[in-house]
Amino acid sequence: MTASSTQAPLLLEARALSFYRQDEPVFGPLDFRLREGEVALVEGDNGSGKTTLLRILAGLLHVDEGELLWRGERWQRDAHLGDIVFLAHHLGLKADLSARENLAIAAGLYGARDNMAADGVWVDIGLSGYEDEPVRRLSAGQKKRAALARLLLLPATLWLLDEPYANLDRVGIELVNRLLEQHAARGGGALVTSHGAVSFLGGEPRRIRMHA
Amino acid sequence: MSHAPLGPACAALLRRDLTLAWRRRGDIAMPVLYALIVVTLFPFSLGPEDALLQRIAGGVVLVTVLLAMLLALDAMFRSDIEDGSLEQLVLAPQPLALMLGMKILAHWLTTALPLIVIAPLLAGMLHLPTAVMPVLLLALLLATPLLSLLGAILVALTAGTRRSGMLLALMLLPLCVPVVIFAAGAIAAAQQGLPWLAPIAWLGAALALALVLAPLACAAALRIALDA
Numbered sequence: 001m002t003a004s005s006t007q008a009p010l011l012l013e014a015r016a017l018s019f020y021r022q023d024e025p026v027f028g029p030l031d032f033r034l035r036e037g038e039v040a041l042v043e044g045d046n047g048s049g050k051t052t053l054l055r056i057l058a059g060l061l062h063v064d065e066g067e068l069l070w071r072g073e074r075w076q077r078d079a080h081l082g083d084i085v086f087l088a089h090h091l092g093l094k095a096d097l098s099a100r101e102n103l104a105i106a107a108g109l110y111g112a113r114d115n116m117a118a119d120g121v122w123v124d125i126g127l128s129g130y131e132d133e134p135v136r137r138l139s140a141g142q143k144k145r146a147a148l149a150r151l152l153l154l155p156a157t158l159w160l161l162d163e164p165y166a167n168l169d170r171v172g173i174e175l176v177n178r179l180l181e182q183h184a185a186r187g188g189g190a191l192v193t194s195h196g197a198v199s200f201l202g203g204e205p206r207r208i209r210m211h212a
Numbered sequence: 213m214s215h216a217p218l219g220p221a222c223a224a225l226l227r228r229d230l231t232l233a234w235r236r237r238g239d240i241a242m243p244v245l246y247a248l249i250v251v252t253l254f255p256f257s258l259g260p261e262d263a264l265l266q267r268i269a270g271g272v273v274l275v276t277v278l279l280a281m282l283l284a285l286d287a288m289f290r291s292d293i294e295d296g297s298l299e300q301l302v303l304a305p306q307p308l309a310l311m312l313g314m315k316i317l318a319h320w321l322t323t324a325l326p327l328i329v330i331a332p333l334l335a336g337m338l339h340l341p342t343a344v345m346p347v348l349l350l351a352l353l354l355a356t357p358l359l360s361l362l363g364a365i366l367v368a369l370t371a372g373t374r375r376s377g378m379l380l381a382l383m384l385l386p387l388c389v390p391v392v393i394f395a396a397g398a399i400a401a402a403q404q405g406l407p408w409l410a411p412i413a414w415l416g417a418a419l420a421l422a423l424v425l426a427p428l429a430c431a432a433a434l435r436i437a438l439d440a
Contacts, residue, residue, distance in 0.1 A: 058303055060438050082305025090296025094228065096235045101228070108224025109304035109311075111216035 008035040010072060011158060011189040012057070017066035019052055026052050029066060032208045034158075034189045039180050042193040044210030050193040051089065053210065054160045057191065058086040082110055085156035087164060091147040095136035099127055099146035102135060103153060110154045121152045126175060140167040151179050159183060159190035221306045222314050229318030239287075243280035244326050250276045251334040262339050269338035270348060270399030276334065277327045277352060278359055278388060284323040285363045285384075286370075286377050288315070289434065293371055302438060312434070313427040316364045324356035340403075347402035347412075351395040354415040361419075361426035362387045368433035372440045391415070 011034050018028030027049030034040055042050050055061045057068070059077040068075035093102045103121070122128040127145045130138060135146055144167050151159060164176045180190055191208070233240055254272055255265060292298040292315075301311055331352055332345055340348065366383045370376035394411040401408040 058299075060299060060302065062439060081303060084303065086299065086303055088296050088299060090294070090299070092296035092300035094232060094291075094295065094297060096232050097228070101231070105224055105228045106300065108216055109221050109301065109306055111305070 008037050008187070010034075011036050011038070011070070012075075013069040013072075015067040015069070017053075017056070017068060018064055019049065019056060019061070020064050021052075027210050030208070030210070034191065034206075036157075036187045036189060037184045038206060039184050039190045039192065040206040040208050042191055042208045042210060044193075048210040050210055051162050054086065054088075054162050054191060054193060057158075058084055058160050060086075080158075083156055084158045084160060085110070085150060085154050086160045086162075087147055087151070088162050091143060093135045093143060093146055096134055098132045098134055099138070099149065100131045102146060103149050106150045107153050110150075110156070112153050113155045121149045124152060125149045126171065141169060141172055144168055145172065145175070148176065148179065151183070157188050159188065159192075161190060161192045163193055165194060216304075216306070218306065218310070221304070222310065225301075225311055225314045226318050229315055230321065233318070233322040239284070240322050240326060243283050243323055244330055246283060247276045247280040247327055247330065247334060250279075251337055254338065265338045266340065267403075269335055269340035270344065270403060271396050272338060273331055273334045273340070273348065274351065274355070274392060274395050274399065277324075277331060277356065278392065280327055281323055281356060281359055281363070282381065282384065284319070285360075286367055286380050288319050288364055288367045289371055293437075298434065299438065302435065308431040308435070309427040312364070312368075312430045313423075316360055316427065316430070319364070320357050320360040324352075324360060328352050328356065344399060344402045347408055348399050350412060351398045351415065354412065354419050355391050355395040358391055358415065358419045358422055359388065361422040362391075365426050365429045365433065368430040368437065371434060371437040391418070394418075 013033045014030055016029040016031060018030070019026045027044075030053070032040070042053060044050050052061065056063055059080070063075075070076075070080055092106075093099075094105075097105075099122075122131045125145050125148055127142060127149065130142060135143055138146060144164075148164070159180075161176075165173050168176065180192070183190055251272060254268075258264060258268075289298060292301065302308055304311070328349065331349060335345060335348055363380075363384060366380055366387075367376075370379050370383070373379065394415045398408040398411040398415070401411065
């Protein structure tokens with residue numbers, strides 16, 4: 001994968017990216033590049049700014065210092081809405097709605113991949129039989145899977161996944177890896193945060209190291 | 213790759229909020245019960261004197277409905293912020309102001325509309341003349357969405373703060389006053405047989421302005437709240 005991805009076009013590039021919270025540096029300066037078809041693991045201790053970095057890339061936080069380029073052009077928040085899907089610590093699921101209803105909302109707002117039918121995802125995601133249960137009755141791992149269903153359906157190029165492996169069992173971790181592999185094969189990029197050691201895509205992933 | 217069209221996105225969001233409200237029906241019933249209790253207590257505290265009740269009926273119903281709306285106001289964006297749905301909404305490739313407009317509409321439909329439906333009953337309990345009833349309903353139909361829109365801005369502004377209820381009430385008071393003055397003015401004029409169209413037209417003008425500006429202000433305020 002490394003040999004082919006060096007030629008792939010650049011998706012995202014950060015140059016000397018820094019972030020401050022009330023004049024306290026959270027991280028940076030940080031430099032990294034992400035090419036199409038590349039998955040990078042964002043590593044760092046608790047509080048090193050992994051989530052902050054993803055929130056910046058998603059467009060929820062302002063860039064304080066440094067430059068952020070999207071396909072070689074200056075990154076602008078409104079221009080890339082819908083190209084990015086952000087799976088945060090708060091999963092964005094409504095507890096009173098079922099997984100199916102939650103997914104329908106996401107597809108209604110973000111659109112759906114042309115060849116994907118919403119009904120097909122539940123077997124893939126390992127939630128079949130529970131798709132009509134209110135999300136509040138699901139276990140933490142099942143909630144995670146209900147949120148991961150968005151990745152299958154939404155037509156985004158860049159995935160920003162904050163701790164996607166948390167709460168998942170071994171099969172669930174394999175599921176995330178498989179989703180990431182398929183996404184990379186389609187030419188999508190992904191940034192994944194994790195502080196634990198995870199068996200990742202079989203081989204050695206690209207790593208972005210965060211220093212506080 | 214296809215982005216979601218605007219119309220279905222609006223419909224999906226509206227349907228979601230209405231479904232959520234329906235699954236928590238008890239929360240909808242709460243402002244209605246509150247309004248019923250308040251209006252029921254007035255004749256007991258003031259005495260069953262027809263002329264007095266008739267004189268205060270319009271104002272009492274109006275204030276009760278607006279206060280009952282305040283009960284549910286600060287919940288407008290709270291659950292969305294807590295469960296991360298708001299982030300997903302902000303990042304969606306849809307105009308945020310329009311999406312928030314849909315949320316405000318859903319909020320109005322689930323809190324204000326039930327109150328407007330029982331308003332004739334409340335007014336009847338205080339012997340408001342039947343001829344004034346249409347003016348009362350018209351005033352409520354214009355005043356309640358105006359309050360929802362103004363309230364939404366303030367809810368969005370205080371979204372980042374803990375225990376925002378008190379702050380919200382204090383900020384909303386000066387904005388409520390003109391709404392109450394015009395709405396009550398129309399009802400009082402109708403009760404005295406005077407032309408009541410002018411205050412209603414003022415309410416309508418304010419509503420038109422708020423319809424355009426309030427969702428934009430909400431969107432800006434919520435983006436700032438998420439950036440903090």
